[in-house]
Amino acid sequence: MSDDVRAPLDAAIAAVQRGARSWSHLTLEQRARLIERIRAAVVTCADEWAMTAARSKGLDETHPLFGEEWLSGPYAMLTALDGYLATLRALARGASPLDGVKTDAAAHGGLRAHVFPASRMDGLLLSGYTGEVWLRPGTTQAAARDAAGLGQRRPAEPATVGLVLGAGNITSIPVLDVLYELLAANRVSVLKVNPTQDSLVPVYERALAPLIEPGFLRIVHGGGDVGAYLTGNPAFDHIHITGSAATFDAIVWGTGAEATRRRKADDPKLTTPITAELGGVSPMIVVPGRWTDADLAYQASHIATMRLYNSGHNCIAGQVVVISRDWPQRDAFLAALRAAYAAAPQRPIWYPNGERRLQEAAEDYPDAEWSADRTRALIDVPGDGEATALETTEYFAPVLGVVELDGNGQEFLDAAVAHANDRLAGTLGANVLIDPDTQRALGAGFERAIAALRYGGIAVNAWTGIVFATPILSWGAFPGGTIQDVSSGIGVVHNTLLLDQVERSVMRGPFRPFPRSVGGRNRFSALPKPPWFVDSRTATPVAEGLTRWHMDHSIPRLVATLAQAMRS
The missing domain is CATH 3.40.605.10 (Aldehyde Dehydrogenase; Chain A, domain 1)
Incomplete structure (x- = not known):
């Protein structure tokens, strides 16, 4: 140099x-x-x-x-x-950041803090969405309160x-x-x-x-x-x-023969402490239930958003849809998914090596379905098909896969959780879509399944990208990464309450948008379609308007933004 x-x-x-x-x-x-x-x-x-x-x-x-x-x-x-x-x-x-925040026991046996919405305005702007930070088992309420603030204490x-x-x-x-x-x-x-x-x-x-x-x-x-x-x-x-994990390993261990030698000797090149957020292959678990045609279309659009936001160049982009081959609506759901995925607005593959990643997917899966001038691949892996590349390669490009498991109800959900934990690379984020009637029928079994997911961010009827964009929640891999096996990283960021001993964050959203969110067992939301959906008709003015609310707190501007949101 x-x-x-x-x-x-x-x-x-x-x-x-x-x-x-x-x-x-x-x-x-x-x-x-x-x-x-x-x-x-x-x-x-x-x-x-x-x-x-x-x-x-x-x-x-x-x-x-x-x-x-x-x-x-x-x-x-x-x-x-x-x-x-x-x-x-x-x-x-002289107060604790946790003062006034509801805490209770989560299904993992530890403490969770219900941190979002933090204000009535949060509840209005992200209507129907709630967020929890789960602390590691063994953390008491008194200890959590005393430690909140981290370095600023x-x-x-x-x-x-x-x-x-x-x-x-x-x-x-x-x-x-x-x-x-x-x-x-x-x-x-x-x-x-x-x-x-x-x-x-x-x-x-x-x-x-x-x-x-x-x-x-x-x-x-x-x-x-x-x-x-x-x-x-x-x-x-x-x-x-x-x-990426490859960059992390190059920093810690070097490359080529040097890395091989250092790993064998457990002699890292880097001696400075390091934390990291490195991405992974994120699942979208679709729990079978009785869905309306509108449900199928909305959740297909939801999954398309998880993959296509930022042209798929996201560490938290959903990559593998896990569905039940026994679900009577399987074919209808996949038809809706293909349509939503192909119809989303086109945009450039702009990130370096994005085109090469698409070519790798084409080589891995010659039967992939391509759309948007061959800038998007959809890979439906048959029951006996080879899903290893799809489940272990973070393509970081518009590559969406579907894998199928047996079962319905709790049997399927438990199998899907185990599959995500054991077969998919990384522990950064997982998404679960489930209708309110099915969730109610599963009862405590559903919460046990969420607790069993070894991911640092979990979204139920939401996308983990919104966990990232809600900084009062923590962001990072599930605990356990080391320099020897870093997985999706070490440590967390965001976490604006500065909580200690964080294990994960969980966001929960509405299965159905307004007005179908009204009544029954639905979680109410006033949003017809969230502004981050790639097919939202008013995404730009609503996104800009929400930002400007945080800039100037103008009530007339907010009213205009909410009116735009109703036309999404």
Whole structure:
């Protein structure tokens, strides 16, 4: 590496080393005011953030999926900042962030906190959705309350210096990771952005200027040589990466013969502590029941969204649909799924190596069904077919698979949970679709099945992507990853209540949208179709409007947004 490249990297490290000494002198109230300044800065550049992100992915403001960049960029950032502000203010007045939050026993034998909705407005904007953070078994209510706040319970402790290697697919990930490092661990950061997000660097620099000015953050960019120099630099006390398991292993163990030798000797190349979020193959378990034609169409659209959001370039994109071959409505459901998957708006395969991933799927499954000018594959694996590639390869592209198991009711659900746990790569997120009558009939057996899923994020009649976009919930792999076998990662992020001993987060949503959500055993929702659905007709104005509500709390604008949502 040349001196011209190395010098600014060394300067960035030196700046945050100085900043670390300043951070520990800030009171909780001063830190809250700093977050308020970041919030104001994000508001000023939110429009440019969304537009720059969309253009980097080959979209413009007229594309029907432009709204995705509002939701997964400034919206997620603003909701996280609001959550951290509430936590800092609670701690500053001597309270616990868990005060006022309902807690009870979950089916895994441990404590769960019902954290979402955190306000009446949350309940209005995400009508029908609730979220829980499950803590590891053995954590008592008193211990959870006393630990909530993590590093901010000890603000005067010396700060450390970390390296954050940002993701390249979702624009809020790098900045959310920086915030969690700062507040959960009292750790200032050098953020190295992924080259796919180089165009966002000026936006990040303005949005995070209140952190950059005092030396709590520096943002750098570059290729693999820059990453290698930084990860090998002894100045860092910790590294956090959002990316792939292959990149993680290369950092920890090296590559080729070196990696083989080091693994055999249990002698990692990296000695710096590391946490990571690395993705995986996410299941969508469809529990058989008696569904109407409208149910079939809506849930088919739901699954298409789980796969096609952001063109499938998501660590949490649903990849494997698990259904019962004994379900009388199996054929009708698959017909609805094929139609929804093919009809969703077209968009570019923009992420590096996306086209190659599609080609790999074509080679793995020559009988795959292709649509949207061969940019989407749907693979229906027969009962005796080979599903190994589908279940162990995170394609990170529009590749959707269907596998079938025997049974109905509890028998099927238990088999599907075991299949997801044992056959699918990773532990990041799992999705379960179940109608309210079937869920009621299963009773406690359903909750036991949810507890048995070894995933860090679980969505029931929702998509785990919304767990990510609801930062009061935790985000990360199920506990158990190690540097020897990292699976979907180590540790969590988001978690704006700064809870300790987190095991997973569970989001529950409505099986049916408005007006079919009214009456019976349905979970009520006022949303005809959520704005993140890829076939929502008003996705962009609603996504922008929800973001602007968090920006300025304008009631007239909110009313207009809700009116748009009713026409989705």
